[in-house]
Amino acid sequence: MSSKAVKSVKGLGIFKKQGLFDKGVGALLPEAYKKFYKEWRLTEPTAVHYIPEEGKWKRDELTGEVIPIQNIPLPLSYPKEHNNHLWGGEAVVQGFQIRDKFRRRVPHFWVPVLKRSVVHTEVLNKFFSVIVTDRTIRLINSNYGFDHYLLKTPACDLKSLLALSLKRKILKELDAGCPLYKNQPEIQSRLLNKYGKYLEAYTSEEIDWYGYSYTEACNRIQKQMEEGEKKVPLKYIYRAELIDKLRAAKLEEAMSQSLKSSQSGLDATWLRKMNPFGKKRET
Amino acid sequence: MWKNATFLLKTASKEVPSLCGTPFLQQVRTTYILKRRFPTQLHKKGGQPKKLRSRHYVYDLVKDTTTEKQPNIDVILTDFVEGYGNAGEKISVNSQFAYNNLLVPGLAVYASPENIEKYKDQIEALADKQTYSSANAALTLKTLSRMTLSVVMNKDHPWTLQPWHIKTSFRKCGYVVPEDAIALPEKSITGPNMDSEGKEFYVIVTINNTEKVNVRCRLHHWSTEIVDRIPYVDKFWENPTEPIYSEFTDVLQTIPPKITKLKD
Numbered sequence: 420m421s422s423k424a425v426k427s428v429k430g431l432g433i434f435k436k437q438g439l440f441d442k443g444v445g446a447l448l449p450e451a452y453k454k455f456y457k458e459w460r461l462t463e464p465t466a467v468h469y470i471p472e473e474g475k476w477k478r479d480e481l482t483g484e485v486i487p488i489q490n491i492p493l494p495l496s497y498p499k500e501h502n503n504h505l506w507g508g509e510a511v512v513q514g515f516q517i518r519d520k521f522r523r524r525v526p527h528f529w530v531p532v533l534k535r536s537v538v539h540t541e542v543l544n545k546f547f548s549v550i551v552t553d554r555t556i557r558l559i560n561s562n563y564g565f566d567h568y569l570l571k572t573p574a575c576d577l578k579s580l581l582a583l584s585l586k587r588k589i590l591k592e593l594d595a596g597c598p599l600y601k602n603q604p605e606i607q608s609r610l611l612n613k614y615g616k617y618l619e620a621y622t623s624e625e626i627d628w629y630g631y632s633y634t635e636a637c638n639r640i641q642k643q644m645e646e647g648e649k650k651v652p653l654k655y656i657y658r659a660e661l662i663d664k665l666r667a668a669k670l671e672e673a674m675s676q677s678l679k680s681s682q683s684g685l686d687a688t689w690l691r692k693m694n695p696f697g698k699k700r701e702t
Numbered sequence: 703m704w705k706n707a708t709f710l711l712k713t714a715s716k717e718v719p720s721l722c723g724t725p726f727l728q729q730v731r732t733t734y735i736l737k738r739r740f741p742t743q744l745h746k747k748g749g750q751p752k753k754l755r756s757r758h759y760v761y762d763l764v765k766d767t768t769t770e771k772q773p774n775i776d777v778i779l780t781d782f783v784e785g786y787g788n789a790g791e792k793i794s795v796n797s798q799f800a801y802n803n804l805l806v807p808g809l810a811v812y813a814s815p816e817n818i819e820k821y822k823d824q825i826e827a828l829a830d831k832q833t834y835s836s837a838n839a840a841l842t843l844k845t846l847s848r849m850t851l852s853v854v855m856n857k858d859h860p861w862t863l864q865p866w867h868i869k870t871s872f873r874k875c876g877y878v879v880p881e882d883a884i885a886l887p888e889k890s891i892t893g894p895n896m897d898s899e900g901k902e903f904y905v906i907v908t909i910n911n912t913e914k915v916n917v918r919c920r921l922h923h924w925s926t927e928i929v930d931r932i933p934y935v936d937k938f939w940e941n942p943t944e945p946i947y948s949e950f951t952d953v954l955q956t957i958p959p960k961i962t963k964l965k966d
Contacts, residue, residue: 468736470764491742491751493761512736514759524760529734532768537806546806553733553768553798560775560797560805563812613816 444637447644452628452636459574459583467508467554468493468529502580505538506531507555510578538565542589542610544599549581570617574630583630590626593618733768736761772797776813778821783809784840788833790821835910846907846915850939850960851875855893857925857932863891868905868919883908889947891921898946899923899932904953918957921946 439445440453471490478485495510509531515524531552539546541564562568569577569586577583592599593614600607621629631639666674739760743752775797781789783804792813795804804810811817834840853871855861865884872879885906891898904916920938925931935941939960945951 468734470735470737487744487747489742489744489751491754491758493736493738494754494759509733512734512761514736514761515756517739517760527761529736529761531733536802539806553772556801557797560801560812563814563817 439633444641445633447640448636449624449628449640451622451625452631454625455574455629455631456633456636459578462573462575463492464575464578465508466490466492468495468510468512497578501578504533504550504579505555505582506533506552506579507558508576508578509552509554540569540585540589541566542592542597542599542614543585547585566614570614580630580632587626587630589614590618590621590629594623594626733766734763735765735767737764738762775800777804777810778813778817779804779810781809782834782840785837787837792818835912839909839913842909843913843915846877846909846917848958848960849875849917851905851917851919852922852938853919854922854924857894857923857930858927859894861893863893871919879907887950887953889949891946893921894923896923900935900938900941901943901946902954903946903950904957916953916957918954918960 439456440448469490469492472488474488476485477488493512493514496513497510501510511531512529514527514529516527517524531554533550533552535548536551536556537546537548538551538559558572559565559568562571566589569582569589574583574586577586593611597607597610600610628636738758739762740757742754742758745751774794776792776794777800779787779789779791779793786795786804787793793810800810805812811821834843851868851871852875853863853867854874855863855867861867863886865881865886868884868886869879869881885908887904887906891903898921901921903919903921905919906914907917908914920943922938923932945954
């Protein structure tokens with residue numbers, strides 16, 4: 420209790436910048452999505468483009484001075500196309516090369532080698548033609564299959580929206596008990612045995628919210644809310660209010676009318692009385 | 703097969719936004735491991751890392767993984783693969799080859815601990831499928847059964863056909879066949895006999911003491927005297943002929959004919 424108070428007191432007078440999930444539609448996003456977002460964007464991915472030094476300290480070879488080891492990752496960039504590919508953790512590195520002792524540094528982009536190949540998911544029972552890197556294939560091989568690779572690898576290493584949405588589809592399929600193999604119970608049970616262990620890390624809601632980009636998630640929740648609330652036209656509300664008032668005044672006609680806005684016979688009875696093919700009224 | 707996975711996702715659920723644009727083009731395309739030439743400044747324990755300066759973006763290439771040799775991986779074959787092995791066999795092949803030609807087409811599975819356990823029992827079940835004495839046996843069998851062997855015998859001196867004649871004829875075509883692997887038909891062929899010139903017979907070759915294959919042969923006569931020689935026939939295997947003895951007809955008909963050019 421006391422620590423909480425101290426915290427709140429300490430926070431006084433300090434302007435806290437609003438984050439993605441503090442304002443607007445982002446604030447409405449469920450905890451399940453925030454968990455995924457943390458795994459995707461706020462976790463340090465595995466070092467692909469540099470070899471991290473091990474240990475806490477190292478000694479300078481010449482002077483014997485002790486220096487702490489601090490691994491600062493290389494800044495990486497991801498072109499928007501990478502969301503349609505599977506790069507397996509690789510990225511574009513922008514930097515400089517010094518090609519000669521007496522030359523000025525030269526800007527350089529290190530871009531992964533991309534090639535089109537085929538991946539096969541056992542759970543979805545589908546072959547996909549996708550653009551991959553050699554590293555992706557190597558990771559698939561070392562994980563004994565594409566499904567294992569997707570399910571084992573955290574979102575920060577999969578990175579691309581294609582991989583993440585495939586992972587969500589696979590997780591959903593497994594969570595539903597592989598309805599695709601309804602007619603082959605042997606394969607169904609084998610798949611659930613093989614991949615069922617990966618479901619332990621997620622709840623159904625987390626699976627439902629897995630692998631969406633921030634904008635996609637915002638759009639989704641907005642759509643959900645719009646569908647959730649039913650809009651009742653104001654005329655029904657006013658009509659019900661009026662009948663209420665008339666009833667209070669104990670008018671006979673009002674007693675027979677229903678109060679509910681939805682049952683307000685207006686649309687049904689009024690339309691039924693209409694006869695478009697009847698005699699034309701003289702005006 | 704789906705042309706593109708993005709197409710599937712777009713049509714199926716419209717979850718991935720359309721992210722098409724100009725391709726990211728660069729002159730050099732390599733997979734690389736880099737190292738900073740100038741180390742970054744140290745930051746305080748538990749503090750924020752210091753701002754990177756321009757010199758911290760100067761990188762040296764440590765290793766380029768695309769130019770390295772691909773490591774071999776172990777796979778278990780689920781079917782007979784020509785030149786690689788029988789079903790249930792564990793082989794070590796280049797990882798890229800294994801992925802493209804064995805794993806994706808479903809001819810093999812990864813040699814994971816579960817699969818090794820699983821296929822231990824299945825080897826016996828798979829044994830009733832056709833197996834071969836070695837990985838190359840099937841290929842040899844196919845090649846031998848499709849060839850027409852030219853057996854050239856003497857026109858002047860009498861002879862009876864022996865396995866070593868066939869061995870020599872094979873050697874002339876570039877096949878090394880041991881003598882004990884060759885068996886001749888029961889009815890012996892003798893000569894010189896100009897009636898059997900250009901006519902067919904067969905020999906039986908045994909591969910690795912297991913697989914037996916009938917090889918189509920054609921008899922030719924040859925003389926050391928240039929005047930006595932029979933004129934040269936170009937592409938003799940394309941000319942229709944008949945067996946030396948009518949007893950050979952049944953066997954010769956089972957051997958697939960040699961096809962050098964496809965008919966229109």
